Amino acid sequence: MRILLPDDTALELPDGATGLDAAAAIGPRLAAATAAVKVNGELRDLRLPLADGDRLQVLRVGDDEALPVLRHSTAHVLAEAARHLFPGVKVAFGPPIDNGFYYDFEFPEPITDADLERLEAEMRRILAAGEWAFVRSEVPRAEARARFEAEGEVYKVEAIDRLPADVPISFYRQGDFVDLCRGPHLQTSKPIKAFRLQSLAGAYWLGDSSRPQLTRVYGTAFWKPADLEAHLHRIEEAKRRDHRRLGPELGLFTFSDVAAGTAFWLPNGTRIFNQLVGLSREMCDAHGYTEVKTPQLYDAELWKTSGHWFKYRDHMFVTEAEGRPMGLKPMNCPGHAQLFKLQRWSYRDLPQRYSEPGLLHRNELSGALHGLLRVRHFVQDDAHIFCTPEQALDEAKGCLDMAFETYAQFGIETTVELSTRPPERMGDDAQWDEAEALLARALDDKGLVYAVNEGDGAFYGPKIDLHMTDSLGRSWQLGTVQMDFQLPERFDLTYTGADNGEHRVVMLHRALFGSYERFIGILLEDTGGDLPLWLAPDQVLVLPIADRHESYVEEVVGRLRTAGLRARADLRGESVGKKIAEAESSKVPVMLVVGDREQETGQVSVRRHGRRDLGAHDLAGLIRDLRAEVGERRVPV
Ligand SMILES: [Zn+2]
Ligand SMILES: [Zn+2]
Incomplete structure (x- = not known):
């Protein structure tokens, strides 16, 4: 052959x-x-x-694409070690996953983190004792079943019974351990060197909560020890940057069980929030949007017109007034459609671009809530554009321009996806064809490279999703631009054309931050809390060397504030060293230290967060530089 x-x-x-x-x-x-x-x-x-x-x-050996094979083979060695250490243990499944592997066991007694170390030590002992070949064999079904039945491996027996009759039963053996397994596996255990068992979790057999709960052991393996170390370091770094930890630590926000899924914004966090809302307003002004305010709570009739009552009600908070069902808005679109409908429009008036920092509520399950990333209460930097079909392409391109201008303010690089019609949707195929083609054309015209995400569009239309990759290599979805022919139909939104006839408008939805809550969460995870000067809640902290410098400190703070900078003094009776250390850990970008010399010469000693002493500066010059840095929303490089 x-x-x-x-x-x-x-x-x-x-x-x-x-x-x-x-x-x-x-x-x-x-x-x-x-x-x-x-x-x-x-x-x-x-x-x-x-x-x-x-x-x-x-x-x-050493190829990234073969890492799942290394990890799967390592999982088998884990199962062998578990058999050695815990007689009577039953083994279930042990596949490779993204970034590692797991193996599910039913241990005779619950095991602890200390047992993880024992398991890992036993794996090392097995691997040091020899180079074990992974031997594959195909076995008649009855023989395979009898073998696992005799061993009391009930999960393996059930796994065999669940395999379709035409699938051959394959075994892999290494040393004294035989597993029912599809493979693929390495030739031998020799390349298994750099691995680590990481954690324990509960997992139901077959993911079914009516079946026994097993113990899942998570681990990972790499070809090279250096790659394993780098991976473990990234995990540690991600923990350190976890926004749920940084939020309270930096005094930005906190959560309470009395309002699950809703942040309590502390003064410093509120400042960041307001800066972002301010940036959005500025960008909207520059791009010809007008800000509107629409209601929070609507009669169910509105949600029936929009379709949310039928397609999205499970995610809505529903209440009633005077016997009429009402719903809190989970999206701004129907409100904006209603607002648009309250007036008559000529083609000369279009496009109309409504923006609203709209407060939304979505009824997320408590188990799905995650810090600021998955919440029940959030503010979207939302906007809807109502235009003629001829204008839709340019409007979509305008949204993309605005998105990239916005992300540039944070030094964020983005990747682009086009999400197409989902299985459950409104509208006919011809409309979807047109809407998808239009978004694809907008991307092509902008010269953007994009992936197609089949079936992931909204129920009312296709969308462009914008993602960023953060400093730890994690991908986050940020903005979205959506094309919608459905809501204009449902709300009967029209304009009078040049021909004096009534025509259907096209609606675009767009949000660039997604929600302010989520964006702040992502920003914290990306930067570890080291925000650019323009966004930092406290921009400048002024410290006296001794009590006698306090009045000069007040004068410096006053001049900074007059210049529009967020400045404060630290006049506590602590040592300067301690104050500097605290300011470093609270990540204030600029510290100014003043003593006798500074007071006499009208200067300040400058320290930038994360850098060392930058020496004495003339205060007026410094203020000019800081104002320029803030005004340009400069991103540290
Ligand atoms: Zn296997
Ligand atoms: Zn919308």
Whole structure:
């Protein structure tokens, strides 16, 4: 048979040859280094036979694409260690996952974090005792079943019973451990070196809460110790930057059970919030939007017209007044549509762009709430554009321009996705075709590279989603631009055209931060709380060296405030060293220290957060520089 290699050369092999045979035909060194193969683009075990015409890519030990194979093989060694340490343990499933692997067990007694260390030590002992081959075999179903039944491995027995009759039953053995497994696995245990067991969690068998609860052991493995260390460091760093921790630590916001899913904004957090709302207003002014205010609570009739009462009611907070059902708004769109409808419009009036920092409520399950990232109460930097069909393309492009201008203020790089029609949706296919094509055209015209996210659009229309990747490599969704032909139909929104006839408007929805709450959460996780000067709640802290400098400190603070900078004095009776250390940990961007010399010369000693002493500066010059930095919303590089 002929196998095709990635460079399009063909390899002649005898019938029944495996991926490993193919690697050996290329060279013995490659065969020794083979971790797995990709056949026609799919990761596969190197022991399986190839077929004539297959496209083959050999993955070596050390290849990123073969990491799941390393992790899966490490999970098997974990199961072997568990068998050694906990006689009577029952094993369930142990697959690789993003960034690691897990294995589910039913232990005879509950285990603790200390047992994780024992398990890891036993894994190391097993691996040090020899280079174990992973041996694959196919076994008749009845024989496989009998084997696990005899061992009391009830989960493996059930797993066999759940496999469709035409799926061959394969075993992988290493050392004294045999697992029912599809693979793929490494050739031997030799490359398993850099691994770590990380945590324990409960997990129901088959994810079914009516079935036994098992213990899930999470771990990870990498080809190189340095990669493992870097990964563990990233996890630590993510914990340190967790916005749920930074919020209270920096005095920004806090949460209470009396209002689950809703932040209490402290003064410093409120300042950040207001800065972002201010930025949005400024951008909206520049881009021809007008701000509006619409009601919070609406009669159910409005939600029936919009369709939310049928498609979105589970996520709404519903109440009643004088016997009439009412709903708190989960989105601003129906309110804006209603507002638009209250007036008659000519084509000359369009587009109309309504913006509103709208307070929204969504009834999220308490288990799904997560700090500021998943809340029940939030403010969206929302806007809706009502335009003619001819204007829709330019309006979509205008939204993209505004999005990129906004993100640039934070030094954020974005990636773009086009989300298309979901299975459950309003409107006919012709409308969806048109709306999807229009958004795609806007992206193409802007020269943007984008991925298509099939089926992930809103129920009323397709959308462009804008994502950022943060400093730890995590992806977050930020803004969205959505095209909507449905709400204008449902609300019967029209304008009078040049032909004097009534025409249907097109509606665009857009939010760039998403919600202010969520954006602040992401910003904190990205920066670890080191906000740019323009956004920092306290911009400048002024510290006297001794009591006799207090009046000069007050004078400096006064001049900073007059210049529009958020400044305060720290006049507590603590040492200057301690005050500086505290200011560093509260991440105030600028510290000014004043003593005799500064007082005499009208200067200040400047320290920038995270940098060292920048020396004495003339106060007037410094104020000019800081104002420029704030005015340009400069991002530290
Ligand atoms: Zn397995
Ligand atoms: Zn909307």
